[in-house]
Amino acid sequence: MRMVDLIHQKKLGNALSEEEIGFMIRGFTEGDIPDYQMAAFCMAVFFKGMEDREIASLTSAMARSGDLLDLSGISGKVVDKHSTGGVGDKTTLIVAPLVAAAGVPVAKMSGRGLGNTGGTIDKLQAIEGFQVELTIPQFIHQVNNIQLALAGQTGNLAPADKKMYALRDVTDTVNSIPLIASSVMSKKIASGADGIVLDVKVGSGAFMKSIGEAKRLAEQMVAIGKNLGRETVALITDMNQPLGYEIGNANEVKEAIDVLRGRNVEDLRTLSITLAAHMTVIAGRFSNTDQACEELERILDSGLAFDAFLRFVKAQGGDAGMVENPRLLPQARYHRAIIAPKAGYIQAMDTDKIGLAAMMSGAGRKKKEDSIDYAAGITLNKKLGDWVDQNEPLCVLHSNAEHVPDAEKALQEAFTVSAEAVPKTQLIYDVVTSAKR
Known part of the structure; x- marks a missing residue:
């Protein structure tokens, strides 16, 4: 098997087999396939696309190129949440403790941000003392103990994706739905969750500018999840204005705390409850999203989600005083x-x-x-x-x-x-x- 033959087949628009895709990703990760050949393959995909089965094989191969987290030690069905990124998007800070307060385990690996603000990990580190480096046993123990842990991604999570993205960035092949979808989902599959809820942003502050593009990406990622045995739901949500009123790491933590304490920041509260509803339904906690939204509103208004956030911050070494009095941020x-x-x-x-x-x-x-x-x-x-x-x-x-x-x-x-x-x-x-x- 030769990489040049696989490039040729994809250039003609032909589908590659699971074995061929596995060979390509293994060789690229190990350094046997050079960057210029993978760049040529990405360009062929950009123009010719990929079938659902191919994209699932590519996603699986990228996920298996590094560590695969085994979350079987966590009691209950673990559901992850991912956003394609936007301005003021702080929903994880609300959704994670809300879902945990509803009795569903949340075990989330998150990365640092590039661009307008930090990622979820950066936002949480605005709280003095907050630790993002957890061993896998610590991570699993914390979820079993308080239903919630959020840690930085391991350096060996889907390494093939990191290498491929670096090439796509410099060869103008980033904006390819099969490559975007497999990139996002490879990290979610490697993170070990049983189910995945995706927040696909669209508008002037999102990567996807049109609803049609966003829907194609959402459908592709849901198809990958189905093909790889992960129940997956995608919401297509507006990013023609920032979410909430605060942008910036400490600012966003403060606004998230405000919502957890009952303040009605309408768009932020509504989206957080809706995302949490889909997560809890996938986990089997509620039978439908209407029931879930009703119960989650009650949990949010009762202060139980805020209590879950406070326990979570304390468990990871953060200064609880900053949560109780956000003016200290x-x-x-x-x-x-x-x-x-x-x-x-x-x-x-x-x-x-x-x-x-x-x-x-x-x-x-x-x-x-x-x-x-x-x-x-x-x-x-x-x-x-x-x-x-x-x-x-x-x-x-x-x-x-x-x-x-x-x-x-x-x-x-x-x-x-x-x-x-x-x-x-x-x-x-x-x-x-x-x-x-």
Whole structure:
């Protein structure tokens, strides 16, 4: 078997067998297949696509290229949740303790963030002392003890995916649905969960800009889950504006705590409950999502989810005082209001620009090795459809630098104000299950 023959077959649009895909991924991971050949294969996939069976084989081979977590020592059905990424997306901080408080084990491996803000791990490390490095026995013991553990991804989780993504990034083959789907799902399969709930973002602050693209990606990932024996559900959700009002690591932790304590940040609360509902239904805790949403609202309002979050932070060494009094979380020295140039309704937000401004303030990373300023970020004063008066603040930029001119300029350009009223945006566009394919 030769890699050049596999490239040729895919260039012609022919399907590869499980054995051929396994050979390719093993050889690439071990260094026997050079980068230029894998780059050629990715380009062929970009133009010719892959069949569902092929994509499942590719996902499985990438998952098996490194460590496979064995979560059989956890009592109960473990369900994982993954978001394709957005601005202000802090749902895991609410969903994980909410699901745990409902009696469903949550064992989540999470990575660090690149781009507008940190990943979930970075957000949690805004809490002083929070430890993300857990051994597998510690991880499993904590889930069995308090129903929730969240740790940094092991360095050997789906290494083939890491190598492939680095090539895709420099060969303009990132935007390929078979390659995106297999990349996301390989890490989820390797993480050992029995079921997976996916939050596929769409809009100006998401990788997928159209609902059609987002639905194709969602359907592909659900098909992979089905083919690999993992019950999978995907929600297609709006990212034409940031989720909630806070962007930035400590800011997002504070807002998540507010929701766990009963504050109704409408879009954030609704989406968190909906994601949690699908997780608990997959786990068998509730029979349908209507029942699940009703019970989860009760759990959230009762304070049980907040108690679960507090136990979780304490178990991983975090300062409980920062959870009980979020004003103790890192605070920026400077706060710059971005004001509206005229009165009107917020017609549109360039959410990508808002995320870029957050990164420039220090809240995110341009490169993996960059450090994060946990206090930096943005607080929105207005959302889509809201009225704003002339010279009223649209948002506030938080930074430890007195002036961040590029971030300020990006924020000034990010808001479109119109004299005409704008309808509220839809939050959840669709739910994709294996039954709907």
